Amino acid sequence: MLDFIANNIWTIIIIVNYILAISAAFIILFKNINPSKTMTYIIVLLVFPFLGILVYYLFGQEYRKSKLFNRKDVLNKSVIKQINHELELSYFEKKEIDKALDEKLKLVKLLYTNESSPLTLQNKVEILKNGDDKFKSLIHDLKQATNHIHLEYYIFLDDIIGNEVIDILCEKAKNGVEVRVSIDDVGSKLSRSVKQKLKNSGVELFPFMPVFFSRFTGNLNYRNHRKLAIIDGLIGYIGGINIADNYLNNNHSEDFWRDTHLKIQGEAVTQLQIHFFMTWNFVSNSSIKITKNYFPESKVTTKTPVQIAASGPDTDWANIMEVIFTAIMTANKYVYITTPYFIPNDEIISAMQVVSKSGVEVKLLIPKASDSWTAKHATNSYLQDLLEAGVQVYRYKKGFIHAKTIVVDGIFSSIGTSNMDYRSFNINFEINAFIYQESVSKTLVAQFQEDIKNSEEVSLNTWIKRNSFTKLKESFCRLFSPLL
Template sequence: MMALVKDNIWIILIALNYVLAITAATTILLKNINPTKTISYILVLVVFPFLGLLVYYFFGQEYRKNKIFNRKNILNEQIVKKIGEDYTLTAQQKQELNAYLDEKIKLVELLKNNKSTPVTLRNDVYIIKNAKEKFELLFTDLKQATNHIHLEYYILKDDTIGTELINILCQKAKEGVKVRLSFDDVGSSISAKTKNKMTESGVHFFAFMPVLFPRFTGKMNYRNHRKIAIIDGKIGYLGGINISDNYVNYEQSNRYWRDTHVRIKGEALKPLQIHFLMTWDFVSNASCNITEQLFPDTEIATKKAVQIAASGPDTDWANIMEAMFVAINTAEKYIYITTPYFIPNDEIVTSLQIAAKSGVDVRLLIPKQSDSWTAKHATNSYIMRLLEAKVKVYRYTKGFIHAKTMVVDDVFCTIGTANLDFRSFNINFEINALIYNKDTSKQLKALFLEDITNSQEIDIQAWQQRSKFTKIKESYCRLWSPSL
């Protein structure tokens, strides 16, 4: 018997592979997900024995309804309900918001259906350009913290800027400030020495979904891509800038890094705090003791409407993608989008095409040189469809642009962590600030127009002349777009 197995080991393994592949393919079919994504995974399972199963195991399994992301504490539900009640708008406030937003009130109504996304009216919003300014502001705010510091980051490294941050956290923890830190295990790199230092100083920290070999799992599914900082429940930060020297334009840097972040003070801090606490429950497996100091009343009188939109495998709806979709479809004058990775679904592509063909000034800014070979070519595979619809596409040439922003009609803008790609829409945990304010929107518009002065607009005739080999590379990378 053993001799028979030994002589036919490869036949047995191939047969076992296809039994498992057929089971996996059946599971994918029954989910009724996007047909393109379904076909991509089934082709990989059929064409690449063994490798296909590994790809499906790491990238293809859907956990959205899985218990892995179920929150264990009912306390969070009570907090979310209470915050929602606090921000139920009066009839007069609704009338004022309706008059200002016009058709874009649909955005507010859309996200109000998500119980953790109330619209908040009293906020002060400051747009931050690049990491140098962000860290100067953030470090100043951290040093002035008196009650708590909450940080949640996709990338945290104990390099120059990371060590400076960690030193501040350790000092504040020694002073009695409650410091809670969550970082993604795949995106981050922190030495045992640094972890010991934080532990000894009283910093509470947890890795998000730890993996055995993080260096070899850079695209493991369901990563926490958020970048959140909250100081005393009064000041908050979110956007594209992680904690790493790669984001800081030091003199010795090999490449200029262009990014956008936002600093918020006001009522929007309460929903932002909720999202941090829900993640903290998950990573620490223990609820945080909820006190009034976590949700202080705001002293901000400035009226700037803000919604904090979050999405991930634990949400029933793709909130950020849906908000962008509605914003595009209700645009009347212009849509300016900046994203480092443009690998969208058909809904976003079609809405951009229709807007442009309807006379809306639609512009897309992407990097000329990406930090991902596959993402770059996958992005390029979508450009022709946009150019044909009169969308203006620019490629940033000054360095690498990592900002994730959209501004529409001098009325609405969004700054956050979500790219316009499959991963941000469907797989990763993301968070964006949706801002309904003319002044803030005009500021973001001015930044966009400044950035395109350091960019090259793609000419449709020149783009058509790309070599056949280049187009094949783009098409190949596009096949993997649901997993990038």
């Protein structure tokens, strides 16, 4: 038997390959996806042994259908149901919102239909520019915590700023404050001694989907890309800034890092808290007792409509992408997008092209120098189609722009963790705050215009003259879009 296998090893491997390939082909057929995609995957599977299986495994999986954890464990708790019920708007508030938002009301209804995410009114928000402002504010609030601190970060390093935060967490835990920290196991790097220090101080720390060789796994897996901080259930932070020294500029222009974060006080913090608990149940593999103590009554009287959108393989719909798509398609005046990674799906590209050709001012701001060679060239492969449709594209030159913001028509704004790319829309766990207020939009527009001053506009006439080798690199990198 062993001799037969040894003499026919390649034949056996080919047979196994085609059994797997044919099985995968049937799976694709039953999904009833786009016919062109179906044919492409089937041809690759059957024509290219081994490579076809690899391509399907990396590119063809429907990630959203693979529910990684059960959200219902948290959402079905009586306390959470009561909290969501209390956040429901009154008849008069609904009438007021209907009048103020007009067409943008579609965005609110879409997210509520997708995720039952309520629109909260009693909020105070503060836009934090760059890491210097974010850490100054966050550290101050962490020091004031009296009941609990909840952190959920993609990148948490034990460098200078990281250790400053860690020292505060340890001190607070020793003084009786509940401290829970969830970090992504690929993005974050904490030494054993630091982890032991946190544990000895009473800080609960759990990695999100731990891996054995994080240095080599890269992006080829589900990652928690969120950056959340919740203090006493009253203050929340959300945006693009992780906990690491490279997010600090210290007034130096060298390696300048442009980013945007959001501080929220008010009812919207309850939604951040709920999403934290859903993640915590998963990473800790246990269900903590959720009480009203984690959802104190807010004293905020300022009215700023905010809706929290979470998206990932655990959600039924691509919530963030669908709201962004609808916001673009319903734009009447302008759409301003800032993103460090622009590797969009066909829907977003088409939306930007259509509204631009219909007379809406569409501007896209991306980095000129990226922290990823492949992501940079993949992004560049999309620019010509946008430029030909009249979209204005700018490349940031002062340093690296990592902000993830969108402003539409002076009434809708988005600040969060989601990039405009395939991974954020389909694979990673992301969370954004959607704000429906003119003053917030005005602040973000002013920031956008300031960033443009530090950017170069891409000219279509110049862009199309790129050499063939450059275009080849772009097209090649584009093939790996789902992995970037």
